[in-house]
Amino acid sequence: MFAQPVWLLYLFTAFIIAVSANGNRYQANWKSLDARPLPTWYDESKFGIFVHWGVFSVPAFGSEWFWWHWQGQNPPDPKCVAYMIENYPPGFTYPEFAPEFHAQFFDPDKWADIFEASGAKYVVLTSKHHEGFTTWPSSYSWNWNSVDDGPHRDLVGDLAEAVRNRSLHYGLYNSLYEWFNPLYLADKKNNFTTQDFVLKKLLPELTDLVLRYKPELIWSDGDWEAPDTYWNSTEFLAWLYNDSPVKDVVVTNDRWGAGCYCKHGGYYNCADKYSPGELPGHKWEKCQSVDTQSWGYRKNIQLSELMDLPSIIQDLVQTVAMGGNYLLNVGPTSDGMIPTVFEERLRDVGGWLAVNGEAIYASKPWRVQTENATVPVWYTSNSKESSVFAVFFTKPHGYTFKLYEPVTTDTTVVTLLGNSGPLRWSPLQPAGLVILLPEIEFSSGQAWTLKLDWVK
Numbered sequence: 001m002f003a004q005p006v007w008l009l010y011l012f013t014a015f016i017i018a019v020s021a022n023g024n025r026y027q028a029n030w031k032s033l034d035a036r037p038l039p040t041w042y043d044e045s046k047f048g049i050f051v052h053w054g055v056f057s058v059p060a061f062g063s064e065w066f067w068w069h070w071q072g073q074n075p076p077d078p079k080c081v082a083y084m085i086e087n088y089p090p091g092f093t094y095p096e097f098a099p100e101f102h103a104q105f106f107d108p109d110k111w112a113d114i115f116e117a118s119g120a121k122y123v124v125l126t127s128k129h130h131e132g133f134t135t136w137p138s139s140y141s142w143n144w145n146s147v148d149d150g151p152h153r154d155l156v157g158d159l160a161e162a163v164r165n166r167s168l169h170y171g172l173y174n175s176l177y178e179w180f181n182p183l184y185l186a187d188k189k190n191n192f193t194t195q196d197f198v199l200k201k202l203l204p205e206l207t208d209l210v211l212r213y214k215p216e217l218i219w220s221d222g223d224w225e226a227p228d229t230y231w232n233s234t235e236f237l238a239w240l241y242n243d244s245p246v247k248d249v250v251v252t253n254d255r256w257g258a259g260c261y262c263k264h265g266g267y268y269n270c271a272d273k274y275s276p277g278e279l280p281g282h283k284w285e286k287c288q289s290v291d292t293q294s295w296g297y298r299k300n301i302q303l304s305e306l307m308d309l310p311s312i313i314q315d316l317v318q319t320v321a322m323g324g325n326y327l328l329n330v331g332p333t334s335d336g337m338i339p340t341v342f343e344e345r346l347r348d349v350g351g352w353l354a355v356n357g358e359a360i361y362a363s364k365p366w367r368v369q370t371e372n373a374t375v376p377v378w379y380t381s382n383s384k385e386s387s388v389f390a391v392f393f394t395k396p397h398g399y400t401f402k403l404y405e406p407v408t409t410d411t412t413v414v415t416l417l418g419n420s421g422p423l424r425w426s427p428l429q430p431a432g433l434v435i436l437l438p439e440i441e442f443s444s445g446q447a448w449t450l451k452l453d454w455v456k
């Protein structure tokens, strides 16, 4: 009578200890890693800046894929071949661009001022693109990094300080593969049955990157040629989430091996510039570039190829309404300047957010994402769901504005962000309301927000 309950108690205690030990540590498999809750700062931030900067900013022709288009793919891109013939001596090699990466005007405080003024809450810089050049002094990338060559400066570290000083979160982009790394090419030739590149270069370097700069976001890329088992992605992520100095704050994306994206990892990017057609069940991020043709700076940029402010704001609002974050990219020059046209776009996004940010930051998707009301509107709600925001991009013709989805209550209050005082409204049958608009002021982003308190 006595012995049995004690015996059971021991068993139960052992069971609890085993469960909590497992529960606290992530295992190197997707089931365990995918169950990790995303640190909350990320979803609340909504808007970040992506920066593509590297040796590719020197030729600055076509895109940051210049080296591959010139000498990797078969056949090469004739435009890139012609560009080299016309502008460089015969036999000029890609690594010879590195000494021309001067970054002499790089002022991290000025960059961070622009990013802060844009209203972004996080910044993601390329620490290494597919060319393999690291923008920090990696000892695993000897003589192919920004301290041994080019600017002779730790670009990752210098920007980290300035960005963090403005209380923005700091993330790093890292390409898993390197187009022309001999270790990688040998593994590839072996159908990825060997892992020399991963074990001797990638993992030690990526671990060092995390220990040195403590990034709060790792934007992984260049994964698609090999499975995650080749990259040892789950082992790396288990270390990152269990034992790294950023284990409690770090956020990652989904590019960790062929077939991973949209399926495994932290938040989902899926394809570049991807937008889902309906509200997804998983946190996601849309990456987009002000220059629609390139992520890196290119000298042959055309004004008509840039996103204008209204299209950026629409993309941001629609992304956030669908539960996504918006990561907007600019490509600085090899001199270290953010081209003024990009700076202007970023500052103007900040101007719009200063008035309408309540509809964006820390918002949640609403019951309905969009409807064709008097004009099309996109909805978000605040985290307590006591307010719903309806953002519209077309100036209505008259002064009455109908919304059909919100269900009003006795306490409903309607305002137009940036305009003082509540607006008059009356309910519609069977649901919805008609609002009497004030004179709508000019908005350089061509987007206005109606705030509805206490609707259902």
Ligand SMILES: *[C@@H]1O[C@H](CO)[C@@H](O)[C@H](O)[C@H]1NC(C)=O
Pocket (backbone or CB within 6 Å): 164, 165, 166, 167
């Ligand atoms: C930013 O730098 C200034 C000047 O060095 C310092 O006073 C301030 O505390 C820093 N702010 C943060 C958030 O690190």
Ligand SMILES: *[C@@H]1O[C@H](CO)[C@@H](O)[C@H](O)[C@H]1NC(C)=O
Pocket (backbone or CB within 6 Å): 189, 190, 191
């Ligand atoms: C790699 O796979 C290809 C195609 O399946 C095969 O022809 C080749 O022999 C393989 N190479 C090695 C080193 O296993």
Ligand SMILES: *[C@@H]1O[C@H](CO)[C@@H](O)[C@H](O)[C@H]1NC(C)=O
Pocket (backbone or CB within 6 Å): 199, 203, 232, 235, 236
């Ligand atoms: C890579 O993965 C293999 C297989 O899971 C594991 O045995 C090895 O320890 C891992 N290496 C590193 C450095 O993570």
Ligand SMILES: *[C@@H]1O[C@H](CO)[C@@H](O)[C@H](O)[C@H]1NC(C)=O
Pocket (backbone or CB within 6 Å): 370, 371, 372, 376
């Ligand atoms: C609104 O109208 C446009 C154009 O007819 C249509 O493409 C879109 O699907 C409609 N949106 C909704 C939410 O009904």
